[in-house]
Amino acid sequence: MSKVTLFCLLCSYSLESFSQALAANYPQMSKDKSQAAKPMFGKYLEIPVKGRVIGEDGSGLPGVSVVVKGTTIGTVTDVDGNYSLNVPDENSVLSFSFIGYLTEEVTVGSQTTIDINLALDVTSLSEVVVTGYQTQNRRSITGAVSTVAAKDLVAIPQGNVEQQLQGRVAGVTVITSGAPGAASQVRVRGFGSFTGNQPLYIIDGVPYNGAANISWLNSNDIETTTILKDAATASVYGSRAAAGVIVYTTKKGKAGKFNVTYDGSYGTQVPGKSYDILNPTEQMEATRQAFVNSGTSTEDFDHFQYGQNGDWQLPDYILVGDLYGVRQSDITGTPRPGYETAAAKFNTPVNYDFSKGGIYQIYGANKSGTDWFDELTNPAPIQNHTLGLSGGSETARYYVGLGHYNQQGIVKHSYFNRTSLRANTEFNIKNRVRIGENMTFVFRKDPGFNNLNEGSALSHAYRMNPLIPVYDVTGTGYAGTFAKGFNNPRNPIAIQDRNKDNSANALTLFGNVYGEVDILKGLTFRSSFGGYMNYFQGQGITQREYENSENIGTVQIFESFANFNGWTFTNTLNFTKEFGIHEINALGGIESIHDGFGRQVNASGVSPFTISLPYRSVNTTQSSGRGAFSSGAPGTRLYSLFVKADYTLNRKYLLSATVRRDGSSAFGPEERFGIFPAVSAGWMLSEESFLQNVAFVDMFKIRAGWGRMGNQTNVGFENQFNLYTTSPTTASYDIGGTNSTLAEGLLISSLANPAGRWETNETVNAGFDATLLNGTLDVNLDWYNKKTTDLLFRPELPAVVGVVGISPAVNIGSMKNSGIDLQIIKRGSIGELTYSADVIFQTYKNEITKIADNVPFFSNSIDGSGVGSSRIGSGFTRNQVGHSVSEFFGYEVEGLYQTPEEVNDPNHVQEGAGLGRFKYKDVNNDGKITPDDRTFFGNPNPDFTYGLTIKLGYKGFDFETSFYGVQGADIINYTRWFTDFYPGFPGAAMSNDALYNSWTPTNTGAKTPILENVSNFSTNKEANSYYMENGSYLRNRNLQIGYNLPAGIASKIGMERAKIYIQGTNLFTITKYKGLDPGVSGVDTNFGIDYGNYPVVRQFLVGLSLGL
């Protein structure tokens, strides 16, 4: 194997991929007898031999190579471990080899059926892991590393490869929404910082900033995925490794037969549950209750739609011209006072087209109720295809991948669409030199979705009153809150329709070229230059509206163009040597990086002559109102030196040390360089004599490490400077009194902190890896403790500094994270049934230990503004010393006021107290409720998360299912602020809880406060625990049943392998959470707040996987 390792330094083989790799490497193993055997052995006896290869647990081993020794005749076993081939004669020796197993040799003799038991080779558990700048044997690793098999990485069709890590890797938390192509919140072992916690992605040796969306990467092109979780393994990436490193390598061609693979799936996604909203009649009843409970007397029961003076009923038309709440009897019978003109207005021609003159609309009343969520969503198709072509010779190898992924979202006009081409090649020049390149070229169409925002179409879907129809009486013009009495939500269908031609396209070129030279035996020099270019182009329109109460009055057309780039130049020397009982692997390198530089131009204009699609460009807007802006990012430069050495003594004692020195342009000259060391050690207990005879232990290794990593992703080099900028909106001023022109002004845009330096993260990791019960049970356990110091934080400056919202990052905070990652894999078979169960479990505890001097906490936003996007002033989260990031803070609801005595209790004085309103807990027991009584009442950080993947195989069938679970995470269901309280936006949609489960003198056990039109401290004005719900859930992520065509049948149709499968994803979710989806992300210091979350939905798919 060592030859293969050297031969392809950046390749690695996981167990699953090995069989394919082997098949590709040795074309002579083809099952096609006529071709493989005949040309070389023209005349001989052909003895057919068949059999089955089983492992120690008795299950069939697929992918085992069966070769006639000394010849090129061979084959590989099928999924059940069966093989068959013809041997030349009775003296032939069959060699059975399989990675991780001891090779067996059998002389054929007179046998025609040869069944073989392969024994596990526990001393050379030789999975090769890409750990950064090198590949390492799994056995020699002393740090915390996880890998994901290529097959598992594509188990679920998803636009973004990072989503595939959910529930697959112990120690990685992924919170993702259902918005197509959306980036997820991926966190390796919790949080080490307030911002910049996204892991570093390394793709074929080229770094890619984890804050950027990685949706350009086609998961079908990926061969290996390695997650470096602790300092011992990640600190070779020094100042960028603190949040973990995810290393991807893409597929390489193998010498041998030309291979064609196709993997594809097609399916549909179905919207799930809708919001819990009252129907129109109930909505009217809720309004009546709010009036009654607010002391409005019946004669003052006036409503634009329902009627006046208490004469209420659902209208027949909510809008007729400028009349609201029109009843049929007003039109065709005797009109009520004020509706005398209704008949004439009803017969006036309707117009909703601005180009045809004034808007005049009639909206019918949808008395049965519009289900806005249902109207907004539809079953949507999803398809994914990848064609792979690979092959080559000993001197030239290639892999070409062509991929197309197209996911329509369940929300109208939301989608993600990616077409990718990958071309990886490698060439040998003489014996010692290899050159190669990895390159992908990707086109994405990704308009994005404004998720977790009260202005998104999904949020308006829970705010729109169901009495409003989607369309006006013409069936094509939109209806909306222009009909008074429904407040200001917008028609969400109109939002999506009007924006449907807005586009955001991206072109990504990512790759590297490299050369390798074997200088001496075991000494290899490698040079790689890689990088990326991202080009973005977007255009869109903000259309004029007519159906809303707050209409956009001006058409705006906007367009933008941007490019962002980076490059990395890496030179490494790698030395591997075994002598006697010593094994040494040493690495040294120099690296230069320039990351994230680019420019962008935005332009916009208003009032085009027409909004017709082909006409849309900034040039066609009104000539006087055009604006253009450009800006640029100079990026960050890094210059680094690093060395790493691994030493193994007697295959028992493992030692590893790493040092990296980084220089970064992000910091001033005095603080520019940082040194990041790590050491770790392992002890292979199973090699010791006292465990040698313990039968059930195949391998047992304990390991521990310490190291230091850095983080600089949350600071730009501007931090060193005082900078000034112009700003038309906040620095310019019409000093000439012209009303139309602005004199240029300047303001301070950045304050300098020349002393800024790296955040430092020290990690201690200890754990063990065990393989037990004849290789059928793997257990990996890690405990870690991460301490971040010199945390870069922008403490809000007092306003007297004179610069609002701007503060330099200073190294002042500190944070602790500790936790446990556990993975257990059990494999085996029962008769012909093979199975494996893979369990992961992880828990982290985050604690902020310091923010800044005299800053005990900061609220949800870190930019100093202190205000989140909720309509509750102080927001829901507080990041405070002694607590974890993003904990929920506010008043704890003790219950609702039940009696006048309680309301007037002099020992519990609360502003706005009233029957049925929130009664807050008097935390400091001073008899009155003040801001000092706010407390931490919840936490979006889970107690633990877990995943379970079960695979079964029976003859040609395989079955796979995976689960993902989150336990103990809280969610703020902010949608309740809109739907459970009348006065927020009176007339907007209300929930069932508001009407049926709210407090009344007879329903004193209610949790929801009294339904009333009062907005104060005791009703809907404060962040409190009422909005919090249990966000724990268990989700069936994937369920797949596949059938592999028997090799014989497959070959008859010209295939080497063929599999068809049906799949369902996200089939069920067990949760108490009442919102659409409990997977609620956000920014790190303010997450878990559901403003209207794009739900992850069920998919039903059929798929095909072919090899020829």
Place this chain on the structure above:
Amino acid sequence: MKKFIKKGFLLLIPAVMLSVWSCKEEFLEQDPLGQLSDSDVQTKLGAEELVIGAYAMLDGVFNGNGPGQWSASGTNWVYGSVAGGDAHKGSNQGDQSDINPIERYEYNATNPYFNAKWQAVYQGVGRANAAIRAINGLDEEAISAADKKSLLAQAIFLRGHYHFEAKRMWNKIPYVDETVTYAEGNYNVPNTLPDAEIWAKIQADFQHAYDNLDGTLAAPYNQIGRVNKWAAGAYLGKVLLYQGKHGEAKAVFDQVIANGTDATGDKYKLAPQFHYNFNVAFENGAGYDGTESVFAIQASLAGGVYLDANYDLILNGPAGPGAPGCCGFFQPSFELANSYRVSPGGLPLTPAEYNGAQKLVTDFGIESNQAFTPDAGPLDPRLDWTVGRRGIPYLDYGINPGNSWVRDRSNAGPYASIKHIHYKGELGETAGGASWGEPINALNYNLIRFADVLLMAAECEMEAGDPNVALGYVNQIRLRASNPDGFVKTLDGSAPAANYVISQYAAGSFADKTFGVNAIRFERKLELAMEGHRFFDLVRWGIAGEVLNAYIAVENQYINTLDGASFDEPTDNYYPIPQTQIDLQNGALEQNR
């Protein structure tokens, strides 16, 4: 040969490494892109643009997406007018509900509105100080002495203005001068100076501007939006008046009234018609002889830059079909509307009269599609330029339809604000284009207009001068208001839209000091209503408790919004210092209550 290759490689590798090494120092040095550094702005142009940046904070808008829009408005529509009883927050209970407790005098130091206003004024101070530092750093070669003097005095004026805003909001404030910077680390300025010393510093800034600015500014600073000697004088007088230094204030006001001009030399005088002050066509004295504008926030609608077009007032237009939009905030109170009732002879009534039997007839409780006849009694003509009400033409939008333009009358009554609203005909020119409806416009807001100067001077004359002169000032204002050309007309323009009657006070009637003082105060209310002054006037007169508690009682007859509210004097005279700032300044700030 093999050996040679080996050697060659061995040599090559260190060579590559060294070449990379050698350029690392420069490699790690980067310059900002598209931004200016300290040295770039240390020029005349830099200093001038920093001064413009300091002017740009007058509107209070310092952040496009965060706080500091309506909450920090330079017009003080919340802190001066809503809190002063001119108006209600308006709209419905839940929208911008942080204003509710301000309207109810339930101040909470954690209310984000207070913090936003504090941030806005100290951002203004900071920008003025940044300009002052840059100007002071310019030598003779860089800038002429005259230009330097003028620029510096403008910046110092602006610093005085922002501090004055803070002073009347919070009373105990830190005074921040140009020596305070982040780099020096001396920014934890306390607010513990004795009251007189804070006033002295603010006063000194205006005195400096008054002494060093010309009346007519010389080129290149001869722009109408710049502050000059007379704006500084008017403001200096105001600062003196707030300190009760009536004599000193009178002396300055006398100069301003006699000699005042704007920066282009246009004489201060009252516009011929009251409503010219609220019409973009007449701002900065355009369209008539002289100018009433003394110191204004110059609003502009320049090519889609809506944040400079009174974005802080965007919520404040009446909402509904045919209305200017957007959100129905800032609805005049019943009490204010009633105040415009006059006697048959055209003089103001007592509160008991105008809030009692003679209160204004309103459409409160009547739907737009139900019949309503507007009040036929005698009214001050300024009413319909101050309060939008049912049945009266609303600018050029047609007849105000009443309730269909009101978001939730049970929350704030039937009226609409009007002074800061643009004409429909301006759309596409000096108005329109923001994201919700079209309520933004380029109409200036006058921080000080000449009528205000006359009324402040009248107060000084009553206390330290001649009551007859005071009466003359008040009558000038009433005379202007009585110009029938300036009345709101019926739609066809044929007749006044209501029964407008207004007359001047009888000669000598201010000899009764109580009568005179009250008349001046009431005139201030009528003339400057909805312009952000009222609350601060009530506090400085020491009558906020009495007046505002009576106001609450009036409003409680109609709506529940102020139910249970009360004004506690003197505690509620000043807004609480934002808790955020107390926390951030770590003990340097003490709460003012």
